[in-house]
Amino acid sequence: MNISRRLAVLSLGAATLMMSFGAYAADQKLIVIITPSHDNPFFAAEASAADAKAKALGYATQVYSHDDDASKQDQLFDSAIAAKASAIILDNAGADASIAAIKKAKAAGIPSFLIDREINATGVAAVQIVSNNYQGATLGAQAFVAAMGEKGNYVELTGKESDTNAGIRSKGYHDVLDQYPDLKMVEQQSANWDQQQAFAKVESILQAHPDIKGVIAGNDTMAMGAIAALASAHRSDVIVTGFDGSNDMRDAVKAGTAKATVLQPAAKEAEYAVELADKFLKDGKTGVDEKISMDCVLIDAKNAANLETFALKS
Numbered sequence: 001m002n003i004s005r006r007l008a009v010l011s012l013g014a015a016t017l018m019m020s021f022g023a024y025a026a027d028q029k030l031i032v033i034i035t036p037s038h039d040n041p042f043f044a045a046e047a048s049a050a051d052a053k054a055k056a057l058g059y060a061t062q063v064y065s066h067d068d069d070a071s072k073q074d075q076l077f078d079s080a081i082a083a084k085a086s087a088i089i090l091d092n093a094g095a096d097a098s099i100a101a102i103k104k105a106k107a108a109g110i111p112s113f114l115i116d117r118e119i120n121a122t123g124v125a126a127v128q129i130v131s132n133n134y135q136g137a138t139l140g141a142q143a144f145v146a147a148m149g150e151k152g153n154y155v156e157l158t159g160k161e162s163d164t165n166a167g168i169r170s171k172g173y174h175d176v177l178d179q180y181p182d183l184k185m186v187e188q189q190s191a192n193w194d195q196q197q198a199f200a201k202v203e204s205i206l207q208a209h210p211d212i213k214g215v216i217a218g219n220d221t222m223a224m225g226a227i228a229a230l231a232s233a234h235r236s237d238v239i240v241t242g243f244d245g246s247n248d249m250r251d252a253v254k255a256g257t258a259k260a261t262v263l264q265p266a267a268k269e270a271e272y273a274v275e276l277a278d279k280f281l282k283d284g285k286t287g288v289d290e291k292i293s294m295d296c297v298l299i300d301a302k303n304a305a306n307l308e309t310f311a312l313k314s
Contacts, residue, residue, distance in 0.1 A: 028060040029086040031277060034076050035116075036091055037067050040193070040221055042244050042266055043091060045310045046115060049267035050089045053274040059086070068160070070097035077101040081108045087277040089270065090125075091116045094162045099124060111280055113273040116266070118164050122290055127276050129292045131264035133165050136296025137172025140241050143260040143298055144177070144216050147239045151182035152213030154239075155205055157226060159193045159218040166190075169218045169243060177216075186212060191222045198225025206233050213238060220244040220261055227257050245299055245310050253304040260300040266310040269294060 031054045038044040047063050054061045062080075066073035073093040080088055081104065088105055090112050092098035099121045102112045111126040118128050148154065156173065159166030170188075177183055186209045191198035202215060202225065215230075215238060217223035223242030230238050236257070242249050245263030252258035276286045299307055306313045 028058070029281065030080075030083060031059045031061050031087050031089060031274065032076070032080040032083075032085045033061060033063045033089045034066055034073065034080075034091070035064075036093070037065050041246050041248070042220070042310065046091060046266040046270040050115075050270035050274050053271040054089075054277075057274065057278050059278075066093045068093050070094050070101075073098060074101050077105055081105055081110060085110055086281055087126075088112045089273050089277065090114050092119060095120045095164045097162065111277070113277045113280075115269045115273045116165070116264075118291075120164070125290065126280055127273065127286055127288065127290055127292060129269045129273050129276075129294065130165075131269065132293045132295045133168040133264070134172040136243060136262040136264060137169040138176050139296060139298040140243055140260060140262040141173045141176035141216070143300060144173075144214060144239065144241045145180060145183065147241070147259040148183060148214050150180050153184050153186045153209060153211055154214035154216060155202070155209070155212055155226075156185055156188045157198055157201065157215065157217040157222045158188065158190045159222070161190065163193070166193075166218055173216060191217075191225065193219050193221055195221045195225035195228075198222035199229045200225075202226045202229035203232070206230075206235065215240045217242045220246040220249040223258060223261070224248050224252070227252055231257070245297075245307060247307070247309060250299065250304045250307040253299060253301060260298060263297045263299050263307065263310065263312065265294050265296075268311070 033047055033050045035043040035047045051061050051063050064076050070093045098119050102124050105112055114125045114128040118130055158170050187205050189201050191201050215226045220242040223240055226240050240258045242261040245261055249258055249261040280286050
């Protein structure tokens with residue numbers, strides 16, 4: 001059974017959520033893990049890694065998805081508080097919209113350990129562990145420039161506006177791309193991290209700008225949507241790069257339908273968050289700064305074969 005199916009979340013009403021949160025041994029402490037949809041392999045991988053690490057450390061776990069719905073996230077936090085969870089591992093549903101829920105949990109004595117996405121506040125979460133999105137974006141942009149031969153029309157697909165990572169990655173891209181006067185961005189559109197939206201956007205853009213030479217995407221899911229739209233239009237000449245380091249993009253790089261992606265260490269971030277939660281629950285402190293950044297790695301034809309589930313094999 002694949003990760004996404006194993007972590008699939010049922011559509012639960014509030015009463016059912018309360019029952020499920022109570023289903024663990026009385027002598028175990030509970031760690032609740034909440035991420036965006038596990039249909040996205042990145043979020044499935046971080047949820048799976050956090051779940052496995054917590055269980056290895058002796059905790060009961062509950063794994064849920066907020067589906068990027070702040071209201072659903074609030075409901076999950078309320079249920080975790082009612083169940084007297086010991087800690088929450090969170091990839092949040094919005095940099096601003098998540099602050100109140102995290103504050104509520106903190107007031108109830110439940111620390112939150114954030115992964116992947118930051119919130120627009122400090123002193124609320126116990127830690128915020130994120131990939132160095134700016135550094136990773138500059139790596140991806142440099143690979144894109146080289147593949148484009150430093151010239152030509154291109155399209156940028158951006159992520160959700162509510163996600164700070166979308167803006168950081170776009171800035172990192174443009175701090176490199178804008179140095180090349182012969183590179184011209186003819187469209188910049190949000191596909192909200194979504195593959196189907198990216199497919200539709202690129203399909204439409206190709207009609208308006210048939211001369212595009214490249215697509216640089218803010219994540220791999222959108223890059224895969226772009227690749228599908230280009231294949232449908234028989235445009236194997238268009239260069240595509242992404243960001244995340246998914247197995248799908250690894251395979252696309254190996255097949256030559258994508259030039260590169262940028263690996264952000266999803267599993268390492270999730271495991272580290274659980275380790276810090278364990279330390280906090282035992283010692284009353286993490287011993288590290290609240291904000292922690294992990295560097296990204298460029299994945300191209302040279303090392304794609306060593307990539308597996310958002311981690312590079314040594």
